[in-house]
Amino acid sequence: MDVPLGPGRDGERRPTMRDVAALAGVSLKTVSRVVNGEPGVSALLSQRVRGAIEQLDFRPNVGASSLRRTGGRTSTVGLLLEDVSNPYSAAVQRAVEDVAIPRGVMVYSASLDEDPSRERELARAFSTRRADGLIIAPASDDQSYLASEVRAGTVVVCIDREAQALPADSILATNATGSTEGVRHLIASGHRRIAFLGDRRTIVTAQQRFDGYRDALTGASMPLDEQLIVHDLYDQGLAEAAVVRLLELPEPPTALFTAQNLLTIAAVRALRRLGREQTVALVGFDDFPLADLVTPGITVVAQDPTAIGRLAATVLFERIAGDTRPPATHIVPTTLIPRGSGEIKPS
Amino acid sequence: MDVPLGPGRDGERRPTMRDVAALAGVSLKTVSRVVNGEPGVSALLSQRVRGAIEQLDFRPNVGASSLRRTGGRTSTVGLLLEDVSNPYSAAVQRAVEDVAIPRGVMVYSASLDEDPSRERELARAFSTRRADGLIIAPASDDQSYLASEVRAGTVVVCIDREAQALPADSILATNATGSTEGVRHLIASGHRRIAFLGDRRTIVTAQQRFDGYRDALTGASMPLDEQLIVHDLYDQGLAEAAVVRLLELPEPPTALFTAQNLLTIAAVRALRRLGREQTVALVGFDDFPLADLVTPGITVVAQDPTAIGRLAATVLFERIAGDTRPPATHIVPTTLIPRGSGEIKPS
DNA sequence: CTGTTAGCGCTTTCAA
DNA sequence: TTGAAAGCGCTAACAG
Numbered sequence: 046m047d048v049p050l051g052p053g054r055d056g057e058r059r060p061t062m063r064d065v066a067a068l069a070g071v072s073l074k075t076v077s078r079v080v081n082g083e084p085g086v087s088a089l090l091s092q093r094v095r096g097a098i099e100q101l102d103f104r105p106n107v108g109a110s111s112l113r114r115t116g117g118r119t120s121t122v123g124l125l126l127e128d129v130s131n132p133y134s135a136a137v138q139r140a141v142e143d144v145a146i147p148r149g150v151m152v153y154s155a156s157l158d159e160d161p162s163r164e165r166e167l168a169r170a171f172s173t174r175r176a177d178g179l180i181i182a183p184a185s186d187d188q189s190y191l192a193s194e195v196r197a198g199t200v201v202v203c204i205d206r207e208a209q210a211l212p213a214d215s216i217l218a219t220n221a222t223g224s225t226e227g228v229r230h231l232i233a234s235g236h237r238r239i240a241f242l243g244d245r246r247t248i249v250t251a252q253q254r255f256d257g258y259r260d261a262l263t264g265a266s267m268p269l270d271e272q273l274i275v276h277d278l279y280d281q282g283l284a285e286a287a288v289v290r291l292l293e294l295p296e297p298p299t300a301l302f303t304a305q306n307l308l309t310i311a312a313v314r315a316l317r318r319l320g321r322e323q324t325v326a327l328v329g330f331d332d333f334p335l336a337d338l339v340t341p342g343i344t345v346v347a348q349d350p351t352a353i354g355r356l357a358a359t360v361l362f363e364r365i366a367g368d369t370r371p372p373a374t375h376i377v378p379t380t381l382i383p384r385g386s387g388e389i390k391p392s
Numbered sequence: 393m394d395v396p397l398g399p400g401r402d403g404e405r406r407p408t409m410r411d412v413a414a415l416a417g418v419s420l421k422t423v424s425r426v427v428n429g430e431p432g433v434s435a436l437l438s439q440r441v442r443g444a445i446e447q448l449d450f451r452p453n454v455g456a457s458s459l460r461r462t463g464g465r466t467s468t469v470g471l472l473l474e475d476v477s478n479p480y481s482a483a484v485q486r487a488v489e490d491v492a493i494p495r496g497v498m499v500y501s502a503s504l505d506e507d508p509s510r511e512r513e514l515a516r517a518f519s520t521r522r523a524d525g526l527i528i529a530p531a532s533d534d535q536s537y538l539a540s541e542v543r544a545g546t547v548v549v550c551i552d553r554e555a556q557a558l559p560a561d562s563i564l565a566t567n568a569t570g571s572t573e574g575v576r577h578l579i580a581s582g583h584r585r586i587a588f589l590g591d592r593r594t595i596v597t598a599q600q601r602f603d604g605y606r607d608a609l610t611g612a613s614m615p616l617d618e619q620l621i622v623h624d625l626y627d628q629g630l631a632e633a634a635v636v637r638l639l640e641l642p643e644p645p646t647a648l649f650t651a652q653n654l655l656t657i658a659a660v661r662a663l664r665r666l667g668r669e670q671t672v673a674l675v676g677f678d679d680f681p682l683a684d685l686v687t688p689g690i691t692v693v694a695q696d697p698t699a700i701g702r703l704a705a706t707v708l709f710e711r712i713a714g715d716t717r718p719p720a721t722h723i724v725p726t727t728l729i730p731r732g733s734g735e736i737k738p739s
Numbered sequence: 740c741t742g743t744t745a746g747c748g749c750t751t752t753c754a755a
Numbered sequence: 756t757t758g759a760a761a762g763c764g765c766t767a768a769c770a771g
Contacts, residue, residue: 057543061748072758077750085756102540104520108455108466109748113763117406119455121500121521129476130486132681139477142503151517153468153498156489170498173451174468193449196404313685334479335682338660408764419742424766432740456764459747 060101069097080105111175116198122361123171124154125164125181127205132333133306133350134182137204140354141180148362150177159248161185172199178361180204180354186249188213200364204357206249207374214364215374216357218348220250220330223379224257224304225264227328227346230381231300232265236326236391240273240291240298242284242312244305251276254304254330273298284311285318292319299391300326306333306345313339313386326389330379337384344387347380407448416444427452458522463545469708470518471501472511472528474552479681480653480697481529484551487701488527495709497524506595508532519546525708527551527701533596535560547711551704553596554721561711562721563704565695567597567677570726571604571651572611574675574693577728578647579612583673583738587620587638587645589631589659591652598623601651601677620645631658632665639666646738647673653680653692660686660733673736677726684731691734693726700724 062080066073071090078086079094086094097103111119124141126134138154145152153176155167164184168191171179178200181188189210191201201213208215231239241258244251255276262269272294278284284303288311291298303309309329316322323341332347356375409427413420418437425433426441433441444450458466471488473481485501492499500523502514511531515538518526525547528535536557538548548560555562578586588605591598602623609616619641625631631650635658638645650656656676663669670688679694703722 057545059544059748063748073749074751074758075756078757081750087756090757104516104541106459106748107521109459109763110750111763112453112456112459112748112765113750115751117763119521123498128486129489130479130482132477132479132482135477135479135482138501139475139503142476142501146502146514149517151500151502151514151521153500154485154489155493155498156486167493167498169451170496174454174466174498194451197406198404310682310685317685333682335657335680335686338657338664339682339685340687406764410764420765421742422740425741428766434740437741453764456747457766459749459764460766461747462767464747 059106060103062103062105064101065094065097065103068101069093117175118177118365119175120148120150121174121176122150122152122178122180122358123168123174123176124152125157125167125171125179126154127182127184128156128158129154130156131307133331133348136350137182137354137357140351141358144355144358144362150362157182157184159184159245165190168194177365178202180357180361181208182206183208186247200361202357202361202364204353208372212372214360214372216353216360216377217374218250218353218377219379220253221257221260223346223348223381224254224302224330225261226257226379226381227330227344227387228258228261228302229265230344230383230387231302231326231328232261232267234300234326234388234390236300237267238270238273238296238298238391239300239302241275242278242287242301242303242308243274243276244308245279246276251304258302258304278308278311281307281311281314284308285315288312288315289319292321292325298325300328300389303327303329305329306331309333309336309343309345313343322386324389324392326387326391328387332382336382341386341389342384344384345382347382349377349380353377406453407450409450409452411448412441412444412450415448416440464522465524465712466522467495467497468521468523469497469499469525469527469705470515470521470523471499472504472514472518472526473501474529474531475503475505476501477503478654480678480695483697484529484701484704487698488705491702491705491709497709504529504531506531506592512537515541524712525549527704527708529553530556532556533594547708549704549708549711551700555719559719561707561719563700563707563724564721565597565700565724566726567600568604568607570693570695570728571601571649571677572608573604573726573728574677574691574734575605575608575649576612577691577730577734578649578673578675579608579614581647581673581735581737583647584614585617585620585643585645585738586647586649588622589625589634589648589650589655590621590623591655592626593623598651605649605651625655625658628654628658628661631655632662635659635662636666639668639672645672647675647736650674650676652676653678656680656683656690656692660690669733671736671739673734673738675734679729683729688733688736689731691728691730691732694729695726696724 182205204216336343409423529552551563683690
């Protein structure tokens with residue numbers, strides 16, 4: 046990484062504006078004007094400069110230009126996601142990219158794996174690279190460490206979980222009401238013993254989804270049965286084991302509500318192994334690819350990661366462009382998609 | 393994007409090394425030494441500088457530092473993938489990230505959607521931002537446009553498809569032999585009428601996978617039946633329609649070989665719709681999530697995107713560190729994973 | 740061990 | 756319409 050290679054490993058120096066200017070026989074500033082599309086350059090000189098740029102294969106250096114430029118923008122944004130390889134994050138990333146690239150903005154991305162310290166380190170790494178804005182799916186519950194960045198002009202938008210202790214826009218899904226809808230759907234099919242399987246309770250959205258589950262039950266005057274509630278399922282093995290344990294109960298649940306897509310998949314796997322996929326109802330929060338192709342199809346409360354990413358990027362660019370309205374929270378609704386597993390009646 | 397906000401929208405200027413130096417009562421160079429972990433600073437001053445950095449919440453500006461630094465490295469790499477939201481690309485990205493982040497390197501990523509001009513534009517955008525290296529899953533069949541970048545010291549590694557007209561390392565899967573293995577697996581089950589469903593023939597890997605299919609048949613002294621070969625399936629709708637058409641043939645195939653994961657999924661969907669998923673055998677190239685959870689499980693020739701990404705990043709960083717051996721092509725083998733669909737016997 | 744000076748590639752400011 | 760000079764934040768090369 047730090048081997049001194051000299052300018053270019055083969056000793057070839059990158060052409061600069063000076064080189065272009067010399068070749069075109071104009072001043073450096075004229076080249077700058079052409080490169081940035083500023084007015085006030087005669088067609089003749091503009092032509093000559095363009096030719097020289099082509100001939101030298103000149104690429105302006107954004108790092109250098111943003112140094113002196115007003116506002117110091119780099120046309121770069123950073124994206125901090127839970128895990129770029131999970132379908133939800135991947136869809137968000139693609140949506141952000143689709144808003145950014147047409148504006149000539151490039152996007153950095155990185156995965157947080159629910160690690161708060163990683164969130165701080167990576168946000169710092171991006172700000173060291175002077176990203177104009179940051180879109181963060183927070184792993185920590187306090188973004189105040191970004192205060193000085195925000196004061197210095199870096200725009201921050203949080204997705205999935207609300208920005209905490211920082212004046213920033215947030216884009217959220219209807220975690221509680223979506224979950225309520227999913228559980229009510231099971232209740233409507235006649236289920237009275239509905240288990241809840243959730244991620245770590247330290248995660249706000251996991252808590253919100255549990256709240257939604259609880260609201261559905263109490264709304265139907267059904268008691269909460271602690272035996273049927275399993276929190277803190279942070280990996281698929283734990284989730285599968287939890288399903289097995291639940292179904293071995295003297296009074297087992299007739300339906301499961303899984304509050305996250307990895308848990309849903311684990312539940313499908315466990316039910317399959319037990320040969321119970323056609324008899325135990327299942328509704329999952331968060332959609333996933335091929336949910337319609339397994340048998341039975343998996344009923345889910347779907348988020349819309351594409352809409353979330355697009356909205357986050359749109360808001361971000363409005364802020365970068367100078368929008369100074371007070372920070373707002375935007376809600377992207379979830380949708381119940383019945384596919385079979387959630388319509389199984391209690392046995 | 394170009395609204396002049398002044399330095400920081402709230403008028404707050406980012407602290408610089410000068411500010412830190414002034415606060416710590418040392419020279420700018422001493423701060424630089426501390427920030428870069430260079431030796432030759434007394435514990436006392438080092439302490440004072442660190443305190444000032446903390447107090448001001450100072451973040452060094454990599455853009456500025458790489459300007460003068462030998463080699464001009466930015467600790468940034470660019471990743472050009474087919475589509476960050478497809479599972480293959482997403483896994484590659486995650487693997488690259490896992491090699492890069494621990495080295496303090498951030499990664500840009502972007503999707504090409506098989507568009508050659510987009511490849512050039514985005515590669516240019518990354519080089520304008522002075523990425524130290526580029527990992528590219530090429531959409532074009534000619535990377536010579538990167539020649540001047542490479543001469544100037546930017547390292548390029550191609551994955552999935554070999555670098556063309558450019559001296560660069562490539563990381564490839566066993567497309568031909570992997571396909572041969574998959575088709576042989578069907579032949580071994582007794583199939584004699586095996587259809588081929590492939591992506592655009594302009595894509596090298598699509599061609600290679602077809603070659604593998606052909607080799608398997610000729611190796612078993614079986615004739616190639618043009619009726620059973622469908623190329624240029626560039627979306628799922630086309631692929632589903634192709635499957636339906638194939639099965640309506642007077643002498644329909646008893647097995648399908650799909651040369652790409654989206655085609656495989658489309659085939660599963662079509663077979664399901666026709667109620668033929670238990671009677672028509674299917675082997676797909678490229679694995680996908682939940683391939684084991686559909687019924688029957690889908691037999692695939694799996695690539696190892698994680699290994700590919702990790703190897704690409706490792707090679708890239710070796711080159712950046714100064715490795716000057718001649719460019720090499722690295723092969724990451726595919727694996728046949730039997731799950732049920734490929735073991736169905738001809739009816 | 741510490742500091743000074745020059746200059747990276749570019750934009751700004753101001754003069755012609 | 757064009758250009759010269761200054762300086763963005765930092766590191767290199769060289770003093771002390």
